[in-house]
Amino acid sequence: MIKQAITAFNGASEPEVHLLLEEVGQRLREVDDAIGQAIVGQQEVVHQVLTALLAGGHLLLEGIPGLGKTALVRTVARVMGLTFRRIQFTPDLMPADITGTLVFDRAGSGFRFEEGPVFAHFVLADEINRATPKTQSALLEAMQEHTVTVGGVTHPLPSPFFVMATQNPLEMEGTYLLPEAQLDRFMFKITVPYPSAQELMAIAVLTTGAQVPQAPGLLGPGELAGWLQLVRQVIAVEDVLAYATRLILATQPHHPQAPERVQRFVRYGAGPRGLQALVLGARAEALRAGRAQAGFQDVRAVALPALRHRLLLGFEGVAEGISPDDLVREILTTVTDHE
Amino acid sequence: MSAASAFLKTSNKIFAGVMARVRAVLRLLNRQRLDWPDDALAAALAPLRKRVRERYWLESLRLALLWGLGLAGALQVILHLVYIEEIVSWAALVGVMAAFLFAFGRFLGRPDALEVVRVADGLGLDARAVTAFRLLRQHRTDPWAKAACAESLPGCKQLGSRAGDLYQVFDNRRFWMGPGILAVVVLVLAVIPPAWEGGRMDRELRKQAEIVAESAVGQVKGLQFDGRNLLPAELRRSLDSLPRDLRRAQERSQAVARLQKAAQEVENLSTNLSPAARRDAMSLGALWERQPDRNWHDLGAALTRGDQERVGKEAAALNQAVATGGSVKKEQAAQALFQGAEAVSNATLRQQLREAAQKILAGAEGDRLSGKSGGSSAAAANALPSEALTGLADAATAAGHLANASSALFGLAQQLAAGASGRELAQAGDLASMAPVTGASSAGGPAGETGGQGAAGGQDGNSGSGGNGEGSGRGNSGGGNGSGGQGAGHGGGGLNAQKPSLLGGSGERVNVTGDVRNGEDGVQITLPHSPTEAGSVLPYTRVYTQYLAEAHDSLSRAPLPPAMESLVWKYFDGVQPGAGENK
Structure with missing residues (x-):
């Protein structure tokens, strides 16, 4: 039923839209439950990951080693029924190791393109900050255009295509900070918190037993692609868009509506991609809640993961140890729903 | 952050705030x-x-x-x-x-x-x-x-x-x-008391003083004597500018000094205006006012008042009365004229009065011989020197006006220095507008007018008919002859002084004795801040006024603790002119 409704959503009637929203909500709850079978706790992280996936965005997961970042991505890929590849980023990793390269075909008449690990629905770029900027930049085209160009030939990537990168904020030795252009292409930056005591005990029980639970595969590429289109049908009226725009403008240090701390500590604020992330994320939030319209609260819900990596601190902000999260929270309290 | 950048930042913020409000208003419209x-x-x-x-x-x-x-x-x-x-x-x-x-x-x-x-x-x-x-x-x-x-x-x-x-x-x-x-x-x-209250009071005082001064100046500006304007052109200009100068004075002390200068100029003119004629008029007036005959009394009163027109009328009436009166009346008239001749210093007038007396006596003799009164009216008619008497009155009138204006200006300066209320200043204005009654008015005699005359105060004090001599001539001199010059009148006795009770004295009068000498040149020193000119001697009222004004100004610039300030005012209360006399 839902597949038919999704494929024909343009011609659906109002009751069918309500039914569709209800079913999407139900399916997403099932996905949540399925992921919860393999991942203990981290509900907020899982929630943000699914929101980003619904919005079709890439994710940057940041957390200390051992918090289950890779396991989370692997589980989400499994539940979604999508192909999954993992790339372990190291300093000697070359761009061709990611995108693929031209190899000579002895049997054929010339060179043929050998696909790299980026050719998958889910690509896990593990510890992405350990590769050189040159290698990191190999993902730029893939993330933005969903294509890879090798030897003058452009190769499309599978759809849907998601990059989920992880980085370790502690071990900075031998790492390379992600360039701003690369950071901006991640829709959300999700900080994976340390689990609580109860969650740690549950992890111990779940992962050290005879059988390690596996999340079932629930969806397929087609269904997820349909959801991606549904997200864009969710209505966000001009007042909501204006609110998101004012949030973005408030991150600019030279804008008069920016809070004083932003003007003082931030070097560059969020750009148009940040606005897209906010609005798409808000729409995805509304869809997850089974609503046909996005509200201010939906924008606020995604503001932190969508903006925290887009605030580039100035020298004074770095020296003072200012947290971008605090600045975003301050912006959220400063900017009102209506002008 | 430098001051300049902070200023720029603040300016930008203010500008942005203003522009935001302007935009809000425009959006509203x-x-x-x-x-x-x-x-x-x-x-x-x-x-x-x-x-x-x-x-x-x-x-x-x-x-x-x-x-x-x-x-x-x-x-x-x-x-x-x-x-x-x-x-x-x-x-x-x-x-x-x-x-x-x-x-x-x-x-x-x-x-x-x-x-x-x-x-x-x-x-x-x-x-x-x-x-x-x-x-x-x-x-x-x-x-x-x-x-x-x-x-x-x-x-x-x-x-x-x-x-x-x-x-x-x-x-x-x-x-x-x-x-x-x-x-x-x-x-x-x-x-919080209004900071401008003192300034406002000061301004009101000067405004009131300006009105009073204008009135006083108006009394003398058009004075005529001998058919010409009494005031020299320079003095007229100076008096014309007095109200404006008071209005523009930055401080009260300046206004006080300006008032005193104007008063001094008027007083100088009054002093130089035929002082002998004025004294003669006063002497005659005082003498004839004591005559039992009503005609003589009225003539004396008119002379004393300096009422020129009245003097002419009374003289004509007296002429008529003498001419038509009996021999007794004529003899009385002759006696009054003889006494008057002895009282005046003007030789011409003295001769005129004697001749008039002789004419009247001749008329009286004629009456006795003819046996009827008024028979020899031709001899006694118009015996009185009416023209000379009206001239005397004219001089007395002018001098009286001048003295009155001078007195008013001095009084105004004193009250302004003491911070008098507007009503008190207005009373000073009433004083200025009064018709001159006495020739030598209350401002005190001009100290040491001419050589050998001594202080007018001494003279006034003795005569009892003049005003109260203040300042240097206040003391009862007894002898009445001063040593001349610019000095105060030196009497033969000592000087009565008052021990100020507010400053610890008992308040009783004490007699300060000393040798009366002819005066010395004294040591002349230059005091940079003294309101008085070194080597000069000014009337006490003026010195007191100037010092009081300086005290006001100084305390307004650098306030003292209340206890100290009250001590200052107690001092000035204790030494103010007339304080001892009132007790």
Whole structure:
């Protein structure tokens, strides 16, 4: 039923839209439950990951080693029924190791393109900050255009295509900070918190037993692609868009509506991609809640993961140890729903 | 951060704030009021709409009062602390205008349907109301829009039904701001004395002094003597500029000094104006006023007053009375004329009076021989030197006016220096406008007029007919002959002085004895800040006045502790002219 409704959503009637929203909500709850079978706790992280996936965005997961970042991505890929590849980023990793390269075909008449690990629905770029900027930049085209160009030939990537990168904020030795252009292409930056005591005990029980639970595969590429289109049908009226725009403008240090701390500590604020992330994320939030319209609260819900990596601190902000999260929270309290 | 960058940053902030408000005003003026796009939505939010409007107008009333009161209060406080008068009416006017302007602005910005919808969203609908509002206004009929509206309307209805609980009409969070502002204003006005009060008083005093001085100057400006203007052109110009100089004086001491200068100039002129003639008029007047005959008494009184016209009339009447009177009357007249001849110093006048007396005596002899009174009227008729007497009166009149003006100006300077009230200054003005009664008026005799005459005060004190000699001539000299020159009149005895009781003395009079000498040149020194000229001797009243003015100015610039300041004023009270005499 839902597949038919999704494929024909343009011609659906109002009751069918309500039914569709209800079913999407139900399916997403099932996905949540399925992921919860393999991942203990981290509900907020899982929630943000699914929101980003619904919005079709890439994710940057940041957390200390051992918090289950890779396991989370692997589980989400499994539940979604999508192909999954993992790339372990190291300093000697070359761009061709990611995108693929031209190899000579002895049997054929010339060179043929050998696909790299980026050719998958889910690509896990593990510890992405350990590769050189040159290698990191190999993902730029893939993330933005969903294509890879090798030897003058452009190769499309599978759809849907998601990059989920992880980085370790502690071990900075031998790492390379992600360039701003690369950071901006991640829709959300999700900080994976340390689990609580109860969650740690549950992890111990779940992962050290005879059988390690596996999340079932629930969806397929087609269904997820349909959801991606549904997200864009969710209505966000001009007042909501204006609110998101004012949030973005408030991150600019030279804008008069920016809070004083932003003007003082931030070097560059969020750009148009940040606005897209906010609005798409808000729409995805509304869809997850089974609503046909996005509200201010939906924008606020995604503001932190969508903006925290887009605030580039100035020298004074770095020296003072200012947290971008605090600045975003301050912006959220400063900017009102209506002008 | 440097001061310049801080200044620039602050300036930018202020400019941005001002521009934001200007934009807000422009938006308000260009605002397009939106109506309800759909009856269902309007009905759902009707209770809320009513409460939003009620609260808006209540809030408008409160804010208009607050702004009006705040601006009026702020202006009142500012004007209270700086030098501007008529502050209450201006502050009230500004407050009323601000309140009206604010109320007008609030009228322009009164809530429309979109505003009500936004309030609904703020109460928990989270953009559902505004989404429905926008979609309905755009007449969107696609399923997603319909679905969104269908989601919104139940929420709006539910919110509308609970509007009474969720949205209070009276927002009492800032209720205390108005009374608080009022309390601060009242506190400031009641507790902090206005800084300009002293300046205002000073200005009022000088303004009053200006009026009084103008009146005094007007009395003498047109004085005629011997058919020409009595005042030299230079003195006229100086007196003309006196009110303007008083008005422009920066400090009270300047005004006092200017008044004293003018008074001195007038007094100098009075002194130089035929002093012998004036004395002769006074002597004759005093002498003849004591005559039992009414005609002589009236003539004497007219001379004493310096009433030229009256002198002419009385002289004619007396001539007539003598001519028609009997021999006894003629003999009395002759005797009065002889006595008068002895009293005057003017030789011509003395001769004229003697000749008149002889003529009258001759007339009296003729009457006795003929046996009828008035028979030899031809001999006695017009015996009196009327023309000389009116000339005397003329001189006395002019001198009296001058002395009166000088006295008024000196008194004004003294009262201004002492910070007298406007009424006291006005009384000084009354004094200035009085007709001259006595030739030597109360300003004290001109100290040491001419060589050998001594201080006028001494003379006045002895004669009893003149004014009270103040200043250097106040003491009873007994001998009456001074040593001449510019010095004070030196009497044969000592000097009565008063031990100031306020400064620890008992207040009794003591007699200070000393040797009377002819005076010495003295050591002349230059005092940079002394109001007196070194080597000169000024009347005590003027010295006292100048020092009092300096004390006022000094204390206004550098205030002393109250106890010390009161001691200063006690000192001046104790040494003020006439203080000892009053006790």
